[in-house]
Amino acid sequence: MKKILYIILGVLVVAQLSVIFVMINGMEKTLRGGEAFNFLTRPIDPVDVFQGRYVRLAIKEGVIPLSEKDIKRAKGYYSYKRKRQSDIRTAYIMISNDTNGFAYFSSVSFEKPETNIYFETENWRYGGAVTSGLRQAKHTIRINPPFNRFYMDEEKAPETERAVRADSSNCWVKVRIINGKAAIENVYIKGEPVKSMLNDE
Amino acid sequence: MEVVVRKISAGKLKLFKDEISVLRDEQVISDDTYSKINEYYDKNTTSSIHWILIAFAVLGALSIAGGVILILAHNWDVFGRPARTLLSVLPVLIGAVWSFFALKKDSVAWKESAGIFYSISVGASIALIGQTYHLPSDTLAFFMTWLLLILPIMFILNSTGSYMVYLALLCSWCCMSMDKTASSYGFWLLLLPVLARVVYLYKSQKYSPTTLVSLYGIAVLLLICLGVTLEKTIPGLWIIAYAFLLSFAGLLGSKLYKDSEGFSNPLRITGAIGIIVLSYMFTFEGFWDEIGYSCRRYGYSYADWTIWYDAGIIFAFIVGWALTVVANFKKHSWFDFLTLALFPVFVTLLYITNDDFVSTLAFNVVLAFFGVSYVVFGAREQKLSQLNWGMIILSVLLFTRFMDDDFSFLARGLVFIVLGSCFLTANIVLVKLKKRGDVK
Numbered sequence: 001m002k003k004i005l006y007i008i009l010g011v012l013v014v015a016q017l018s019v020i021f022v023m024i025n026g027m028e029k030t031l032r033g034g035e036a037f038n039f040l041t042r043p044i045d046p047v048d049v050f051q052g053r054y055v056r057l058a059i060k061e062g063v064i065p066l067s068e069k070d071i072k073r074a075k076g077y078y079s080y081k082r083k084r085q086s087d088i089r090t091a092y093i094m095i096s097n098d099t100n101g102f103a104y105f106s107s108v109s110f111e112k113p114e115t116n117i118y119f120e121t122e123n124w125r126y127g128g129a130v131t132s133g134l135r136q137a138k139h140t141i142r143i144n145p146p147f148n149r150f151y152m153d154e155e156k157a158p159e160t161e162r163a164v165r166a167d168s169s170n171c172w173v174k175v176r177i178i179n180g181k182a183a184i185e186n187v188y189i190k191g192e193p194v195k196s197m198l199n200d201e
Numbered sequence: 202m203e204v205v206v207r208k209i210s211a212g213k214l215k216l217f218k219d220e221i222s223v224l225r226d227e228q229v230i231s232d233d234t235y236s237k238i239n240e241y242y243d244k245n246t247t248s249s250i251h252w253i254l255i256a257f258a259v260l261g262a263l264s265i266a267g268g269v270i271l272i273l274a275h276n277w278d279v280f281g282r283p284a285r286t287l288l289s290v291l292p293v294l295i296g297a298v299w300s301f302f303a304l305k306k307d308s309v310a311w312k313e314s315a316g317i318f319y320s321i322s323v324g325a326s327i328a329l330i331g332q333t334y335h336l337p338s339d340t341l342a343f344f345m346t347w348l349l350l351i352l353p354i355m356f357i358l359n360s361t362g363s364y365m366v367y368l369a370l371l372c373s374w375c376c377m378s379m380d381k382t383a384s385s386y387g388f389w390l391l392l393l394p395v396l397a398r399v400v401y402l403y404k405s406q407k408y409s410p411t412t413l414v415s416l417y418g419i420a421v422l423l424l425i426c427l428g429v430t431l432e433k434t435i436p437g438l439w440i441i442a443y444a445f446l447l448s449f450a451g452l453l454g455s456k457l458y459k460d461s462e463g464f465s466n467p468l469r470i471t472g473a474i475g476i477i478v479l480s481y482m483f484t485f486e487g488f489w490d491e492i493g494y495s496c497r498r499y500g501y502s503y504a505d506w507t508i509w510y511d512a513g514i515i516f517a518f519i520v521g522w523a524l525t526v527v528a529n530f531k532k533h534s535w536f537d538f539l540t541l542a543l544f545p546v547f548v549t550l551l552y553i554t555n556d557d558f559v560s561t562l563a564f565n566v567v568l569a570f571f572g573v574s575y576v577v578f579g580a581r582e583q584k585l586s587q588l589n590w591g592m593i594i595l596s597v598l599l600f601t602r603f604m605d606d607d608f609s610f611l612a613r614g615l616v617f618i619v620l621g622s623c624f625l626t627a628n629i630v631l632v633k634l635k636k637r638g639d640v641k
Contacts, residue, residue, distance in 0.1 A: 005304055009357050013297040016350050017290065020326055024286055027334040048338070050328040052274030123337075144337075151332040153278040184335040 030183040034176030035117050037095050037103035042168045043150065043187060045161035053157035054149045055187065057173050062144070063130050064093065064105045065137030073110055074126045074141050090120045093143060095177060102172065108141055120180040121146055147175045147184045152194070163189055207408065209246045218242070254310045259362055262314035266321035273329050282333060289329035292322035300358055316360025320351040320367065341381055344374040352394055361411050361418075364398060368422050371395070375426045385430045386510070395419055403457065408465075416467035420450060424475065431514065432507035437552060438515065440483075444548035445518035447475035451541040452525035455534065463586060476544050477571060477594055483548075483564035484598065489557040519545075536578045540571060568598050576627070585631050592624050 043055035066074055092113050096106035108124075127142040150173065152160065164171055167190065174185040187194045209217075218239065225235040269292055280288065296319030303315035324347045330336070331343070348370045355363040371391050378385040399419055402412040427446055428439050451472020458466040482488055526542045547567055551560040575591025578584075599620060603613045 002304065005357050006301070008353060009297065009300060009304065012350075012353050012357070013293070016293050016297075016323055016326075019346060019350060020290060020293070020330060023327075023330050023336075024289075024334070027336075031334075048274075050270060050274065050324065051332040052276045054332075054335075146337045147335065148337055150335050151276050153276045154274070156278065 026181060027183050030178055030181040031176050031185060034178035034181070034183060036185065037097070037175050037177055038101065038172045038188075039103050039145075039147075039175060041171055041173045041187070043160060043164050043171060043189070045157045051151060053154045054151040055157055055160055057148050057150055057187070059145055059148070059173075061104050061133070061135055063127050063133075063135050063137075063140040063142050064108045065130075065135060066108065066139040066141060070108065070110055071139045074139070090122055091124045091141065091143065092118050092120055092180070093145070094118050103175075104135075105143065105145075108143075116179050117177060118180060119146065119177050119182040145182065147173060147182050150184055150187045150194075156194075160187075160189060160194060207246050209242075214242065214246065255313055258310040258314035259317060262317040262362070263321075266318050266325070269322065270325045270328070273325060273332070276332060285329065285333040289326050289333060292325040292329075293319075296320075296322040300354070303358060312358045312360050313362045316354055316358040316363030317366060319354055319358075320363045323347055323350045324370075341374070341377055344370055344377065345387075348374060348391065355398060356394075359411075361414055364395070364415060365418055368395065368418050372422055372425055376429050379429050384432075385426075388426055388430050389514075392422075395422070407458075408461075413465060413467050417471070420467060420471040423450075424471070427514070432511050434508040434511050438511055440552055441545070441549055442511075442515050442518065443475070443479060444545040445515065445522045447472045447479065448541050448545045449518055449522040449525055451476065452522065452529050452537060455537050455541070456525055456528050462584075472541060476541065477568070479548075480544075480564055480568045480571060481597065481601075483551075484561060484568055484601070486557050486561045489560045536574070539574050565598065565602065568594060572598060580627065580631070583631065583634055585628075585635065588627060588631065592627070596620055596624075 039057075040060040041057045042060070043057055045053060045055050047053050090110075092109045092111070093105050094107045094109070094113060094115070095103050095117065097103050121143050123144040123146070124141050127140040129138050130136055130140050170190045171188060173187045176183050176185055221230065221235055221238055224230045225232060230238075273288070277285075296315070299315040300319050303311035324343075327343060327346060327350075348367065351363065351367060351370075354360065355367060371388065374391075375385045375388045378387065396419070399412075399415050402409070402415055406412055423446060424443075427442055431439055431442060449472070450468045454466045454469025454472060458469065461469075464470055522542075522545060526538075529537050529542065544567075547563070551563055554560065572591045572595035575587050575594060577591075579586075579588030579591055599616060603616060
């Protein structure tokens with residue numbers, strides 16, 4: 001009987017480590033093979049009970065104009081009975097660089113794109129008409145990209161926020177993107193990289 | 202005859218054995234009787250667990266696991282990515298090694314502490330990876346992964362601590378899932394292993410503290426999650442669901458633990474107290490006035506079929522209730538019938554009448570009826586605690602009503618004096634009986 005318990009314990013440890021390994025492997029692959037994009041952002045400092053302090057990255061220009069064929073689909077999410085967050089289909093977001101070299105979400109598709117430089121998100125909603133700013137369009141979606149948290153040393157996160165509060169004009173996050181995945185490489189405040197555990201290369 | 206291995210603390214057993222050896226020496230009992238008694242106790246009792254040791258082991262494991270999470274949440278700048286990746290595996294590995302030794306040592310204190318530490322460390326590891334790679338917050342997925350990865354621990358180590366961590370995570374997941382995705386059907390599936398463990402414990406060690414604590418755990422979990430997981434298709438359906446759940450729990454407790462009373466019968470006491478609390482809530486008109494219209498779903502958050510989900514849950518509790526009513530009724534336990542079994546019928550009838558005033562009035566009567574029942578049965582069976590419980594119910598009811606309404610000071614004063622006198626008289630009579638040895 002005890003022998004079986006040891007075996008089950010062994011299997012359990014392997015299962016737990018496998019889950020951890022799959023998580024690590026996915027992010028490492030993206031960080032190593034992904035294309036780098038810089039998104040203008042404004043970091044704010046909140047806290048997570050389990051993971052500590054992080055800066056929340058509000059990406060500027062989070063709206064994406066919808067193509068004609070997707071309007072109905074994006075709006076339809078609310079009209080379907082019981083189409084809730086868990087049922088939302090994945091949105092595929094394409095990225096381009098503007099003339100200043102900063103990245104923006106250029107288009108959205110609900111079918112998997114042919115290029116491999118895109119990321120997936122389920123965290124989107126129909127945004128309606130946008131009449132000001134750079135991305136004016138009659139029909140848009142707003143997304144919350146999967147790179148909105150940057151964990152930092154508990155003393156440095158508030159400092160970062162203080163620095164940003166004084167001047168938030170020149171902050172960006174460097175993200176590696178490939179095959180639907182996105183991984184944060186670093187955050188830059190006033191053009192300087194924030195010291196973090198990720199700039200150890 | 203069913204022989205139950207009972208738990209008696211080593212100290213008490215030693216005292217008892219010393220006493221019977223004195224009785225033998227004084228020739229009150231024969232050598233033969235002495236050895237028979239000794240043999241019986243050696244065979245049918247085990248020394249109970251050292252509670253202090255277990256309590257310290259559990260507290261220690263909890264504190265260490267909490268400390269590990271907090272230290273890791275500092276987000277050490279000095280460690281690079283490879284070091285942090287290694288660190289994130291460490292809590293799971295320590296938990297696994299701790300569990301391995303606990304299995305080897307086969308001691309309750311070791312198993313409990315290992316179970317708690319291991320269960321929490323899995324969450325710490327996942328959180329640390331999220332932190333290292335700046336993963337976006339997905340609390341639901343985080344809790345679900347954590348739940349599934351610790352599920353076997355309570356079985357491998359037979360650890361109540363791990364079971365409790367699982368219950369806490371399941372409860373959190375259920376509430377968050379309802380909040381974020383407006384559904385938590387998974388709750389019932391994830392509850393199955395918990396039920397399996399409780400059934401196993403009941404069959405293998407019915408009266409052990411582990412079983413009783415586990416029963417309390419599942420009772421509290423159901424009380425919290427039942428209301429959360431309902432689909433809110435019909436306003437106020439929770440009233441019926443809770444009425445049947447509480448009555449079912451109480452009657453099941455009466456059936457399974459016939460000889461246990463008070464807090465050593467977790468299901469029964471949960472049902473009994475729950476019914477009183479629910480009845481007390483229903484004596485306020487506001488509850489009937491606003492029984493859930495604000496939570497009712499409509500538009501895109503509503504789907505036709507979910508009414509069957511709600512109906513299914515309630516039907517399951519009704520079936521459970523009906524079976525336990527039949528099982529208890531065979532024993533002709535009028536007390537259970539009046540205080541537990543009838544309650545959901547009352548509630549359902551009043552729910553159907555849909556009249557705020559009638560329902561409020563009726564529940565004042567129902568609560569008074571419960572109070573009187575406890576007093577009468579307590580006095581008749583000469584159980585002081587039951588009698589006092591009835592008195593508490595009555596006085597809380599009266600106290601509330603007299604604070605609520607516009608009665609004169611004189612009327613209120615008189616009622617309180619009468620109430621106090623009833624208390625004292627009943628107690629004096631019972632204390633006298635107790636002195637004579639008639640009261641349990």
